[in-house]
Amino acid sequence: MKASVIREMSLTELRERIENDKSSYQKLKMNHVVSTLENPLKLKYARKAIARMATELTKRERDEVAGSATTKAPAVAKKVAAKETDDNTEA
Numbered sequence: 001m002k003a004s005v006i007r008e009m010s011l012t013e014l015r016e017r018i019e020n021d022k023s024s025y026q027k028l029k030m031n032h033v034v035s036t037l038e039n040p041l042k043l044k045y046a047r048k049a050i051a052r053m054a055t056e057l058t059k060r061e062r063d064e065v066a067g068s069a070t071t072k073a074p075a076v077a078k079k080v081a082a083k084e085t086d087d088n089t090e091a
Contacts, residue, residue: 001049006056014060018053025050 009017025046032043 001052003052003056006053009056011057011060014053014057018050018057021046021050021053 028043
């Protein structure tokens with residue numbers, strides 16, 4: 001799956017797709033253990049597709065948290081930044 005297609009998905013679609021792909025990957029892996037697959041590289045491609053989607057999901061969740069943290073409590077963010085600066089100057 002291409003990164004451009006993954007970026008176009010919504011968060012719910014992305015979560016559902018990851019769960020579906022993980023379960024199909026497990027089935028594929030089990031089938032490979034029982035009898036070898038015609039193309040064992042399918043395992044590699046499925047694993048990488050899941051990783052791409054998980055990376056995009058993590059990125060979006062991190063951006064969402066970062067965006068809400070700066071809008072809800074900018075004073076807290078300033079205090080944390082000031083504390084980190086103080087800690088660095090003491091060392």
